[in-house]
Amino acid sequence: MEFIIFLSKLDKDILELLIQANYVVEENKIECLLNKEIKGLHNFVENKIVICTDNAKRKTNYRNEKKRPKKDNFKTELAIRKALRHEATHAIQKCNDNKIIGNIKKLESKLHQNKRKALDFSTSNFSGTYAKEVEAYVLEDKPKKVKDFIRKYCL
Secondary structure (H helix, E strand, O other), X not given: OHHHHHOOHHHHHHHHHHHXXXXXXXXXXXXXXXXXXXXXXXXXXXXXEEEOHHHXXXXXXXXXXXXXXXXXXHHHHXXXXXXXXXXXXXXXXXXXXXXOOOOHHHHHHHOOHHHHHXXXXXXXXXXXXXXXXXXXXXXXXXXXXXXXXXXXXXX
């Protein structure tokens, strides 16, 4: 799985914990081809997370480092890391009886303005509820909390 090269140590820990919690994590499946805008998705029925590495690379103008070694791909790294954390948050919610773990009012106040468009996209195109998506967008910037919550709710 190529996406692993973009992960930090903390994100690799999140991935490992998801696998321990009986999640299957895959990459670039048909769902990614059907919707080129998504960087990841969570399949509640199958306990599966799909990371759309090719979509993330395309959306962040990834450049092969062998061809252009000085080109920085931090946007691609960040997009893939956030996708994993976002989908891991949905796994945590599933482990928590399909409910959010936080207070929606507090979560809304922490949601960065730049994520409003993404939130609208997620709630209009996928089955996620507003509250679950708000929580996932907030927690995608908090890897330590995601790691702790997987341990608390899923293991």
